[in-house]
Amino acid sequence: MVDPRTPVVVGVGQFTERIDDPDYRGMSAVELATEAVRAALADTGVDPTAVAAAIEVFAGLRQFEICTPQPPPLGASDNYVRSVAQRVGANPARAVLEPIGGNGPQKLMTEFAGEIADGTIEVALILGSENGSTLKTFAKRSAGDKPDFTERIGGQLEDRGFGYEQYMNEYTVKHGLTGAPVQYGLLDNARRAKLGCSVDDYRRQMAELFAPFSKVAAKNPFSASPVERSVDELMTVTAENRMICDPYPRLMVARDQVNQGAAAVVMAVAAAQRLGVPEDKWVYLRGHADLVEQELLVRADLGTSVSAELAVTEALRVAGIGLDQVSSFDLYSCFPFPVFTVCDTHGLATDDPRGLTLTGGLPFFGGPGNTYSLHGIAETVCEMRGRPGQFGLVGANGGVMTKYSVGVYSTEPADWVADRSAALQAQIAALPEVAVTRDVDATGVIETYSVRYDWPVTTGIIIGRLDDGSRFMATSTDADLVALMAGGDPLGQRVSVTAGDGTNQARLA
Structure with missing residues (x-):
């Protein structure tokens, strides 16, 4: 027996609309989420209407189309969360919209499971969706040939804001850190520098x-791109597999132009019993942790993630198990680095026979914005139901390895255990920081780099070190330096840097 307030996940749902489907509709974010929520309610095994009526909190993940102050190109609901709630016959006391960040699904799961455990609420639902495929499909059509998804719903909404300030600042934006590929390119090349690998070997x-990830995605009915890819296919640069930002060809980049939705229902054991949810539906959140990394430029080691390392360790401690007792993983995989760093810091082989994904990963299953790990949670819950007593681990990453949330799931009952994330966060805050020199007129060496092939002019992006040990950023369109960055190996190369108009420009020294 467990405490009746112990939280259990009792229903999960997913939905995917592919552009090559014969009945492709080009759905809105609300419509996609609604399909996933309906699936999650039905998955509880009891009357969906009764479950919907019992939900006190609807917690939603912010879509890309509402991630900036700019109006959504096809219109949107003024209250995404309540638009979905209304469609499924729910009227929650509280609606929440989370800031941007791929850690959001697991963070919300931990947050509201904790509120259930302390008796604040009994039932919550987490939902998310992304309609990138719809936005792309209608982007170039005339105004009269586009849908209008505008809805005026109103009502209470706890909007937690955009949250960009955790990921970027004026200095990094001026030096080209706009978009995920270039930022993760810096991290992967920093890791390559640590390993001493050549460009080709890395x-x-x-x-x-990633090739095994694509094999999983090829068999997943919810995948946006269910195609198995070989190692040679992934690593060979072609017209189809063009370079996006060094070191990534297109097939190693999260696929964000997808139409996908996911949802999960979590409730107290007492509520599950009252509603008649069968016990074979119950999956416990046995371990959990949420941590935030230092800002990018002050991290002592750009080739690792302290927050991911500590979050995984803490979630396992809370669950009372070791890594060897985990039977399945779904590690956030927008790019290779987030997977590599968890493997590096925990001695987990990249070809571990347990596999590192249940979905198929963001480049292949799909990377629906901030919602991806809700699909990972859904897959893990289903996997654990089929493996009673075993444990599944979900690693959810947000920003530039900025925020990392971990959940450990199992059908094995246990009372809720609080984590020590606050104490561990203080430990991260106390880590040494690298000094940053913003305006540079000197020579320095390249610590890590990326190349933006997605700009009109191919541009090198550099994080470097000055002789005094401080760190700087620079961009470069110098032909010789860009040629080295694109076709050779510039790590450790000395460059001459000149400041002007708030940016530093680099050329070969």
Whole structure:
């Protein structure tokens, strides 16, 4: 027996609309989420209407289309969360909209499971969706040939804001850190520097990591791109597999132009019993942790993630198990680095026979914005139901390895155990920081780099070190330096840097 307030996940749902489907509709974010929520309610095994009526909190994940102050191109609901709630016959006392960040699904799961455990609420639902495919489909059509998804719903909404300030600042934006590929390119190349790998060897390692992910995605009915890819196919640059930002060809980049939705229902054991939810539906959140990394430029080691390392360790401690007792993983995989760093810090082989994904990963299953790990949670819950007593681990990452949330799931009953994330966060805050020199007129060496092939002019993006040990950023369109960055190996190369108009420009020294 467990405390009746112990939280259990009792229903999960997913939905995917592919552009090559014969009945492709080009759905809105609300419509996609609604399909997933309906599936989650039905998955509880009891009357969906009764479950919907019992939900006190609807917690939603912010879509890309409402991640900036700009109006959504096809219109949107003024209260995404309540638009979905109304469609499924729910009227929650509280609606929440989370800031941007791929850690959001697991963070919300831990947050509201904790509120259930302390008796604040009994039933919550987490939902998310992304309609990137719809936005792309209608982007170039005339105004009269586009849908209008505008809804005026009103009502209470706890909007937690955009949250960009945790991921970027004026200095990094001016130096090209706009978009995820270039930022993760810096991290993967920093890791390559630590390992002493050549460019070609590292690209093969990335492809060897991701090829098994594509094999999983090829068998997943919810995948946006259910195609198995070989190592050679992933690593070979072609017209189809063009370079996006060094070191990534297109097939190693999260696929964000997808139409996908996911949802999960979590409730107290007492509520599950009262509603008649069968016990074979119950999955416990046995371990959990949520941590935030230092800002990018002050991290002592750009080739690892302290927050991911500590969050995984803490979630396992809370669950009372070791890594060897985990039977399944779904590690956030927008790019290779987030998977590599968890493997590096925990001695987990990249070809571990347990596999590192249940969905198929963001480049292949799909990367629906901030919602991806809700699909990972849904897959893990289903997996654990089929493996009674075993444990599944979900690693959810947000920003530039900025925020990392971990959940450990199992059908094995246990009372809720609080984590020590606050104490661990203080430990991260106390870590040494690298000094940053913003305006540079000197020579320095390249610590890590990326190349933006997605800009009109191919541009090198550099994080470097000055002789005094401080760190700086620079961009470069210098032909010789860009040629080295694109076709050679510039790590450790000395460059001459000149400041002007708030940015530093680099050329070969």
